[in-house]
Amino acid sequence: MVLKEDMARRDSRGKEQIQEVVAMRQRLRHSAAHVMADAVLQLFPEAKIGIGPPTDDGFYYDFEVSRPFTPEDLEHIEAIMRERIAGDFPFQKETIDRDGARELLGEQPYKLELIDDIPPEEPISTYRHNEFVDLCQGPHVESTGKIAAFTLQTVAGAYWRGDENRPMLQRIYGTAFETSAALEEHLKLLEEAEKRDHRRLGRQLDLFSVHEEVGPGLVIWHPKGGKVRSIVEDYWRELHYRRGYDLVYSPHVGRSRLWQTSGHLDFYSEGMYSPMDVDGQEYYMKPMNCPFHIMIYRSDLRSYRELPLRYGELGTVYRYERSGVLHGLMRVRGFTQDDAHIFCRPDQVEDEVLGVLDLTFELLDAFGFTDYEIFLSTRPEKFVGDLEMWEHATRSLAHALDTRNLDYDVDEGGGAFYGPKIDIRIRDALGRSWQCTTVQFDFNLPERFNLTFQGSDGEQHRPYMVHRAIIGSMERFLGVLIEHYGGAFPLWLAPVQAVTIPIADRHVDYALEVKDALSGQGFRPEVDSRKERMNLKIREAQMQKVPYMLVVGDEEMSKGTVSVRLRSEENLGPIALSGLLDRMKDELRSRS
RNA sequence: GCCCACAUAGCUCAGAGGCAGAGCACGUUCUUGGUAAGAACGGGGUCGGCGGUUCGACUCCGCCUGUGGGCUCCA
Incomplete structure (x- = not known):
C-alpha cells in the first residue's frame, strides 16, 4: 500500500507546482535519512550503512548492526536527530575521485560496493553535514535545520539490494514534511487508512473471515x-x-498433461501446488x-x-x-x-x-x-x-x-x-x-x-x-x-440497504409491511424487531453502515409514512413510503 | 521463504513465576422506549500447539502454527 503525495495531489495546484512540492519533499526526506544515519552511527559506531533514499511518503535507511533495533533505540535515534536539526548544520556537496571516495568510505563495505557500481565516466559526489559524510548524488536541503517535521515509524528487515541471497539489513522507516501541520495531516491519513482496513471492516461488518484451521x-x-x-x-x-x-x-483441477502442454509445469511450477493422485494419474489445482x-x-x-x-x-x-x-x-x-x-x-x-x-x-x-x-x-x-x-x-x-x-x-x-x-x-x-x-x-x-x-x-x-x-x-x-468506501457501500452494493426500526412492539407489524414493500421492489431491507430501545437499534444500524434507517412509530403507522435517517446522520423526517421508494430507486440507478 | 514483533473469553484488549480479568457480544428477567449504548443477574477460558527449565509456567527458554510490519514476488 502506498499513500501518494496526497496533499499535493488533492488541492487545486497545477501540475508544475505539484512536482515542485514532490521534489522539495524528496530533498527534505533524503536529508532526514542522512541525519538518521548520522544518529545511528553515533549510537552504533560499528554499524555498516546501506542506502537511504526518499520514498513516496517518507524515507528509510538500511543498517547492519549487531543486534535488532528496539523501540527504545528509535527514541534515542530520534532524540539525536533532533539535536542535529537544532544544530542547523549545512549540507555540503563535494565531488571527489574514485580513490578518494574509496578511502573516505573504507569502513563501509556496502558503500564501497556502490562506488564500484558507478560507471567510470560518472562523477562521484558526497554530502557532508556535521561529521557525517555519505556517498550521495543529492540534492539536499541547505541545512539540517530545514527538516521541520519528521518522525520515525517502523523497523523492518530488508535484503541488501533487494536480493534474498544477500545479507538482511535492518531498515528504519520514517517520514518528514516541510511543516508539522503537513506531517499531522499525513499521520491522520494513516489513521484513516487504518480505520478503513478491510481486515478490520471485514470483521466489523461480518463480510468474510480466514481461519488457521482452513489455511x-x-x-x-x-x-x-x-x-x-x-x-x-x-x-x-x-x-x-x-x-x-x-x-x-x-474445473478446478486438470491433468498433468494439460499443464505440461501449457508450459506451466516448466515455467510456473513454483506457483502450483503438489499434484494429487487420481487413479494413478496426476492432477493439479x-x-x-x-x-x-x-x-x-x-x-x-x-x-x-x-x-x-x-x-x-x-x-x-x-x-x-x-x-x-x-x-x-x-x-x-x-x-x-x-x-x-x-x-x-x-x-x-x-x-x-x-x-x-x-x-x-x-x-x-x-x-x-x-x-x-x-x-x-x-x-x-x-x-x-x-x-x-x-x-x-x-x-x-x-x-x-x-x-x-x-x-x-x-x-x-x-x-x-x-x-x-x-x-x-x-x-x-x-x-x-x-x-x-x-x-x-x-x-x-x-x-x-x-x-x-x-x-x-x-x-x-x-x-x-x-x-x-x-x-x-x-x-x-x-x-x-471495502477500503475505498470505508465499508459504507453505496446503495446498489450495500448488503443490507435499509433497516426498519419499530419503536415499540405494537409497531412491528407495520415495520414488516414496510419491509415487504421494499423487498417487493427488489430492495434488501431488514426489520430490527428485537425488544430493544430505538436508540440502540439506530446505533447498531449506524455502525453497520446501513444506508437507510426507517423509524416507525404511532405517527408513521397512522399516516403510512416512515421517518428516514441516513447513515450520514441526516434526518429526513417522515416521508410517504412511495416517496422513499422513488428516492431509493434513483439512488440505485445512479450507483451513488 | 527471510528479518522483527505479536498470539489471553465470540470480538477488542488489560494482567502476571503461586486461585484468570474488563468492556462489548451471548442467555434470563424487568423495562415499550422517538433518532448513536435502559437496568439487574448469569453462562463462557487446556491463556495458539508441542516440548523444556522450575516445587510450581498463562508468565522464562526452544520448536511449530497463525497474524502483523517490511524485503522479494504478485491478481
Whole structure:
C-alpha cells in the first residue's frame, strides 16, 4: 500500500507546482535519512550503512548492526536527530575521485560496493553535514535545520539490494514534511487508512473471515460479504454479455498433461501446488484458467468468420504464495479471477483492445474509480513468438490508448516473455493505488496448443490470443472496495440497504409491511424487531453502515409514512413510503 | 521463504513465576422506549500447539502454527 503525495495531489495546484512540492519533499526526506544515519552511527559506531533514499511518503535507511533495533533505540535515534536539526548544520556537496571516495568510505563495505557500481565516466559526489559524510548524488536541503517535521515509524528487515541471497539489513522507516501541520495531516491519513482496513471492516461488518484451521490465504465469505460479491459478479456478467463475451465454466483441477502442454509445469511450477493422485494419474489445482479456455477453442475447427471469440469466466485459481506475502484479501492463495481470453484475427486486434479498454473504464467507473495510472510494457530481451506479431500487438495497444486519449507510461522491456501488456492501476478514495486490470497478449500458448483458424484463403492461420482481467481478483477487488468506501457501500452494493426500526412492539407489524414493500421492489431491507430501545437499534444500524434507517412509530403507522435517517446522520423526517421508494430507486440507478 | 514483533473469553484488549480479568457480544428477567449504548443477574477460558527449565509456567527458554510490519514476488 502506498499513500501518494496526497496533499499535493488533492488541492487545486497545477501540475508544475505539484512536482515542485514532490521534489522539495524528496530533498527534505533524503536529508532526514542522512541525519538518521548520522544518529545511528553515533549510537552504533560499528554499524555498516546501506542506502537511504526518499520514498513516496517518507524515507528509510538500511543498517547492519549487531543486534535488532528496539523501540527504545528509535527514541534515542530520534532524540539525536533532533539535536542535529537544532544544530542547523549545512549540507555540503563535494565531488571527489574514485580513490578518494574509496578511502573516505573504507569502513563501509556496502558503500564501497556502490562506488564500484558507478560507471567510470560518472562523477562521484558526497554530502557532508556535521561529521557525517555519505556517498550521495543529492540534492539536499541547505541545512539540517530545514527538516521541520519528521518522525520515525517502523523497523523492518530488508535484503541488501533487494536480493534474498544477500545479507538482511535492518531498515528504519520514517517520514518528514516541510511543516508539522503537513506531517499531522499525513499521520491522520494513516489513521484513516487504518480505520478503513478491510481486515478490520471485514470483521466489523461480518463480510468474510480466514481461519488457521482452513489455511492461510483461503477466504470464507459470510452472507453479507457474499451478497456484495454476488452483486459485483452479477454486474460483471451483465456487462460482459452486453459487450459480446461468452461466459464459460471450467474445473478446478486438470491433468498433468494439460499443464505440461501449457508450459506451466516448466515455467510456473513454483506457483502450483503438489499434484494429487487420481487413479494413478496426476492432477493439479489450476493456477490459471487459460488452458481450459483454449480447450474450448480447440473443441472445434475454427473459421475466420467466427472470430473474435471471447470466453469469460469468474474462474477460481489456486497459487502458492510465500507465507510472508499473504495479506487479508489483497494477497491470497485461492482467488477468483474475472478472466477472459480473446481469440481473434490480426485485423481485429486493435478493435479488441479498444473493446477491453472501454469495458474496463465502464466497469471501474461504476465503482467510483476515476483516477488511473496506465502502463504499457513492451518486449523483453528473452521472448517467444515472432517479431512482427510483437510489434503489431504493441502498436495496437499503444494506438488503442491514444485513440481513447489515455496517458500512459511505457515500461520498455517490461512485458512478459510471451507478449506485451497494458496494466492499469486505480487510485482509491485515499489516493492509494492498486493493480487490478491487465491486458496481455500471448504468443506462447497458441503455439504450444497449436491453435489455428481457417482463413478466407483456405489456409490455416494462428489466432492472436489476449488474456485480460479487469477487476483482477474478486478477493482483492472486494478488499479495495471495502477500503475505498470505508465499508459504507453505496446503495446498489450495500448488503443490507435499509433497516426498519419499530419503536415499540405494537409497531412491528407495520415495520414488516414496510419491509415487504421494499423487498417487493427488489430492495434488501431488514426489520430490527428485537425488544430493544430505538436508540440502540439506530446505533447498531449506524455502525453497520446501513444506508437507510426507517423509524416507525404511532405517527408513521397512522399516516403510512416512515421517518428516514441516513447513515450520514441526516434526518429526513417522515416521508410517504412511495416517496422513499422513488428516492431509493434513483439512488440505485445512479450507483451513488 | 527471510528479518522483527505479536498470539489471553465470540470480538477488542488489560494482567502476571503461586486461585484468570474488563468492556462489548451471548442467555434470563424487568423495562415499550422517538433518532448513536435502559437496568439487574448469569453462562463462557487446556491463556495458539508441542516440548523444556522450575516445587510450581498463562508468565522464562526452544520448536511449530497463525497474524502483523517490511524485503522479494504478485491478481
